[in-house]
Amino acid sequence: xxxxxxxGKGHLLAYIGIASLLLPPFFAPRFxxxxxxxxxxxxxxxxxxxxxxxYGGIYQFGHAIFFGAGAYGSALVIxxxxxxxWLGFIAGPIVSALLSLIVGLICIRLSxxxxxxxxxxxxxxxxxxxxxxQDFTGGDNGIIGIPVPDIISSPNxxxxxxxxxxxxxxxxxxRIIRSPFGSLLQGTRDNPVRCEMIxxxxxxxxxxxxxxxxxxxxxxxxxxxxxxxxxxPDMLFWTLGMEAMIMCLLGGMHTFMGPMLGAGLIVxxxxxxxxxxxxxxxxxxxxxxxxxxxxxxGVLGHFNKxxxxxxxxxxx
Amino acid sequence: MLExxxxxxxxxxxxxxxxxxxxxxxxxxxxxxxxxxxGKTTLFNLITGIIKPDSGQVFFKGEDITGFPPHVICRKRLxxxxxxxxxFQRLSAFENVQGSxxxxxxxxxxxxxxxxxxxxxxxxxxLESVGLAGKAQQVGGELSHGDRKVLEIAMALAGNPExxxxxxxxxxxxxxxxxxxxxxxxxxxxxxGLTILFCEHDMELVFSISNRIMVMVHGATVIQGTCDEVRRxxxxxxxxxxxxxxxxx
Numbered sequence: 001x002x003x004x005x006x007x008g009k010g011h012l013l014a015y016i017g018i019a020s021l022l023l024p025p026f027f028a029p030r031f032x033x034x035x036x037x038x039x040x041x042x043x044x045x046x047x048x049x050x051x052x053x054x055y056g057g058i059y060q061f062g063h064a065i066f067f068g069a070g071a072y073g074s075a076l077v078i079x080x081x082x083x084x085x086w087l088g089f090i091a092g093p094i095v096s097a098l099l100s101l102i103v104g105l106i107c108i109r110l111s112x113x114x115x116x117x118x119x120x121x122x123x124x125x126x127x128x129x130x131x132x133x134q135d136f137t138g139g140d141n142g143i144i145g146i147p148v149p150d151i152i153s154s155p156n157x158x159x160x161x162x163x164x165x166x167x168x169x170x171x172x173x174x175r176i177i178r179s180p181f182g183s184l185l186q187g188t189r190d191n192p193v194r195c196e197m198i199x200x201x202x203x204x205x206x207x208x209x210x211x212x213x214x215x216x217x218x219x220x221x222x223x224x225x226x227x228x229x230x231x232x233p234d235m236l237f238w239t240l241g242m243e244a245m246i247m248c249l250l251g252g253m254h255t256f257m258g259p260m261l262g263a264g265l266i267v268x269x270x271x272x273x274x275x276x277x278x279x280x281x282x283x284x285x286x287x288x289x290x291x292x293x294x295x296x297x298g299v300l301g302h303f304n305k306x307x308x309x310x311x312x313x314x315x316x
Numbered sequence: 317m318l319e320x321x322x323x324x325x326x327x328x329x330x331x332x333x334x335x336x337x338x339x340x341x342x343x344x345x346x347x348x349x350x351x352x353x354x355g356k357t358t359l360f361n362l363i364t365g366i367i368k369p370d371s372g373q374v375f376f377k378g379e380d381i382t383g384f385p386p387h388v389i390c391r392k393r394l395x396x397x398x399x400x401x402x403x404f405q406r407l408s409a410f411e412n413v414q415g416s417x418x419x420x421x422x423x424x425x426x427x428x429x430x431x432x433x434x435x436x437x438x439x440x441x442x443l444e445s446v447g448l449a450g451k452a453q454q455v456g457g458e459l460s461h462g463d464r465k466v467l468e469i470a471m472a473l474a475g476n477p478e479x480x481x482x483x484x485x486x487x488x489x490x491x492x493x494x495x496x497x498x499x500x501x502x503x504x505x506x507x508x509g510l511t512i513l514f515c516e517h518d519m520e521l522v523f524s525i526s527n528r529i530m531v532m533v534h535g536a537t538v539i540q541g542t543c544d545e546v547r548r549x550x551x552x553x554x555x556x557x558x559x560x561x562x563x564x565x
Contacts, residue, residue, distance in 0.1 A: 180431040184424040196386035198416040
């Protein structure tokens with residue numbers, strides 16, 4: 001992907017893009033650097049959802065629990081087990097992937113909306129446990145003041161760490177989407193019966209996609225810990241999963257970078273609008289309606305139709 | 317090679333398949349005929365594992381495959397095409413076949429090699445053998461109906477089958493497309509040595525290419541025999557052709 005951008009005529013654009021990602025910490029106020037970190041980590045979170053939602057066609061309504069599991073996993077390893085923060089950062093995504101495995105095993109038998117509904121109920125269950133288990137998870141207050149390694153403790157360095165981790169994750173996720181696994185995953189989305197009949201175990205592929213998606217959501221959760229040094233039970237609440245879904249819709253579900261763009265728009269808009277009015281929900285609602293009516297493929301999806309080569313057709 | 321033994325399946329009380337019998341020897345072309353709603357497609361769905369039978373057995377190469385999931389049956393080299401065109405509409409013809417080849421080679425778990433570089437030669441060879449080489453880059457949804465039906469057969473072929481099931485391969489095709497499709501089916505049988513089971517409403521086609529014919533009425537097998545035997549069968553004439561209309565035969 002990167003190579004294409006660098007070699008094409010858009011390479012000037014690419015350099016500007018890279019510079020605008022690398023340079024802000026040198027001159028921008030701390031708050032904007034923090035905001036950029038948030039965009040990156042929520043973008044990664046939305047992208048991880050999009051692996052199963054946009055490419056797998058699976059209604060993952062409880063995606064927030066994997067974000068929360070990554071954050072809580074690393075936070076607990078650091079604060080309760082007293083291990084090195086680096087170990088905590090590695091543990092986070094693994095905890096998320098394991099949770100994905102368990103939730104997947106329970107839900108995968110159901111399809112479409114039933115899958116989503118069962119997942120929402122499971123995510124409630126987990127949220128309540130985290131909220132009530134005062135001694136272990138800090139209950140409603142979450143865990144604050146999580147120690148992170150000195151080298152990434154300053155906001156600028158936290159930002160660079162987030163940038164690096166997000167870029168690496170996106171690169172790997174992009175590889176997976178373009179691999180045979182990714183192609184056939186899109187096949188299972190468009191036409192599961194046909195997939196079975198060419199010899200693809202559809203359930204197993206969806207299951208694997210859930211684990212991959214959970215893993216990257218966990219990475220995003222760990223980045224939240226790096227940026228905020230804290231975790232809260234609301235990170236597991238289903239509305240956050242819905243917010244990620246809105247990011248995917250807004251940016252474009254069938255494009256790879258769409259969710260990242262959607263995250264950027266949502267995070268920036270929210271910051272802007274909440275500084276003027278408390279009615280953020282109202283504005284979000286209006287934006288969402290506008291997208292559904294005027295840009296059904298999302299912002300990036302709208303500008304990314306390569307000459308109509310991929311017509312939007314229902315598979316029969 | 318394939319043996320179906322008193323297969324039954326009901327859908328909420330309606331007996332779609334009710335005691336179907338079928339046997340297909342290696343190297344044969346066998347047709348299943350019967351009026352609309354006789355259960356032909358359901359029978360094929362039962363054989364290929366898309367739905368599970370209530371009772372009865374399906375044997376393939378001596379092995380009991382009753383109730384196996386479709387992807388397992390497909391890997392035993394029994395593949396099929398569908399009556400209603402069933403392809404990946406958003407993908408190009410090339411990608412449709414490529415996916416099939418990758419699935420057969422069990423490479424769908426490969427997560428790190430870009431798929432556009434894999435199995436290119438074989439995919440092109442298959443497209444060429446069915447006459448779609450020139451349309452490889454067209455999106456499935458944009459192909460003509462006839463080409464889509466042929467693409468379906470190509471996808472089934474990519475599974476490297478020994479046994480091929482074609483559900484109304486010429487349905488909805490123009491006269492010219494039908495001719496091309498018949499030639500293709502003959503080629504598959506002669507050149508590739510496939511065993512073929514198909515169902516079809518076009519009687520001329522059925523009697524011209526099949527070795528044996530199985531007649532199905534109300535989900536049950538009336539007779540399975542050679543073209544002549546079926547032609548002479550009184551029961552078939554009554555049930556299927558609505559009395560005496562020998563001209564159709």
